[in-house]
Amino acid sequence: DTGVSQDPRHKITKRGQNVTFRCDPISEHNRLYWYRQTLGQGPEFLTYFQNEAQLEKSRLLSDRFSAERPKGSFSTLEIQRTEQGDSAMYLCASSSPGRRWYEQYFGPGTRLTVT
Amino acid sequence: TQLLEQSPQFLSIQEGENLTVYCNSSSVFSSLQWYRQEPGEGPVLLVTVVTGGEVKKLKRLTFQFGDARKDSSLHITAAQPGDTGLYLCAGGVWQGAQKLVFGQGTRLTINP
Numbered sequence: 001d002t003g004v005s006q007d008p009r010h011k012i013t014k015r016g017q018n019v020t021f022r023c024d025p026i027s028e029h030n031r032l033y034w035y036r037q038t039l040g041q042g043p044e045f046l047t048y049f050q051n052e053a054q055l056e057k058s059r060l061l062s063d064r065f066s067a068e069r070p071k072g073s074f075s076t077l078e079i080q081r082t083e084q085g086d087s088a089m090y091l092c093a094s095s096s097p098g099r100r101w102y103e104q105y106f107g108p109g110t111r112l113t114v115t
Numbered sequence: 116t117q118l119l120e121q122s123p124q125f126l127s128i129q130e131g132e133n134l135t136v137y138c139n140s141s142s143v144f145s146s147l148q149w150y151r152q153e154p155g156e157g158p159v160l161l162v163t164v165v166t167g168g169e170v171k172k173l174k175r176l177t178f179q180f181g182d183a184r185k186d187s188s189l190h191i192t193a194a195q196p197g198d199t200g201l202y203l204c205a206g207g208v209w210q211g212a213q214k215l216v217f218g219q220g221t222r223l224t225i226n227p
Contacts, residue, residue, distance in 0.1 A: 004157075033214065042119075042203050042217030043158070056214065091157050102146040102165075102207035104215060106157035 002026070004107035006092050012113045013082055020078045021110045025094030031101055032075050034067055036060065037089040037109070049075060082114045117142040119206055121218035129226050131193055136202055136221045139186045144206030147180050147187045148215065152201040194225045 005024045013019050025032050030051050035043035046065070048056045051072040061067075064082075069075040079086055089111050093104040119140045128134055138147070146165045150158035162171050164180035164187065171178045175198075177190040187204055201222050205215040 006157075031213065035215075035217075040219070042205070042219050043215075044217070045214040048214060093157075100163070101209075101213045102148060102215065103160060103163050104148075105160060106150075109155075109157045111155070 004092055004094055004105055006090075006107040006110050008110055009108060010111045010113075012115065015082055015084060015114055017082055018078065018080045019082060019112065020076055021090055021092075021112075023075045023077070023092030023107060025074070025092070026096075026105060028096060029094035029105075030072065030097045031095045031104075032069060033093045033095075033104060034075070034077055035091040035093065035106075037091055038087075043091055046077075079112075082112075084114045087112055087114045117144070117206065117208055117216050119204055119216055119218035121202075121204055121221050123221060124219065125222050125224075127224040127226065128194060130195060134191050134194055134223070136189045136204075136223070137186070138188065138204035138218050140206065141185065142206070143184050144216075145184075145209050146207035147184070148205045148207070149178055149187070149189055150203040150205060152203060152220070154201075158203055191223075194223075196225045196227050199223060199225050 007022045032049045034046040037043040049069040064080045067077045089109045091109045093106045095104045149161045152158040162178045167182045167184045169180045175192045201220045203220045204218045
């Protein structure tokens with residue numbers, strides 16, 4: 001049973017560039033979540049998909065951020081015109097259909113550094 | 116806004132000692148998860164508690180959910196250097212979004 005995978009693991013970019021991250025959830029999981037974690041803090045919720053539908057977006061997700069899950073499988077998170085404040089670990093999690101949605105399994109994360 | 120406060124934020128103890136980490140909120144959560152995170156990796160789920168007063172044991176780790184489902188504790192007996200890591204509590208929120216609200220974490224160091 002493969003877990004949640006994320007690609008790339010590390011990304012260094014210059015301010016103003018666009019970046020895109022990919023998340024592949026556990027295969028039978030229909031719920032997918034994106035979180036952001038800055039140094040010394042716990043993860044913060046960004047957005048949530050159930051199948052291909054994006055059901056909730058945090059106020060943290062400015063209009064420079066967009067997330068998609070076109071076929072209800074993998075998801076992408078794009079950041080346009082990156083800023084130094086976007087430097088963080090971006091975490092993807094998934095959970096199974098049914099009542100235990102709160103048992104979220106995380107990927108290894110993508111560490112973004114904006115220079 | 117639902118917040119979870121963890122205490123202590125940092126804890127350094129000797130191998131063999133016992134410790135307790137607390138996770139408190141003024142809000143009620145539908146569930147409470149504990150995760151452990153290593154540097155540069157994602158959080159790994161340790162346990163889920165959903166019923167007020169629930170106690171779960173995982174080897175030397177004991178997890179408790181408060182009766183009112185607003186707080187939780189993690190107790191480690193006879194800590195070992197392999198227990199070193201960042202411990203995160205996370206509350207399940209189901210108000211429109213199904214999301215987890217995380218505490219800021221407790222960085223635990225067990226010295227040999």
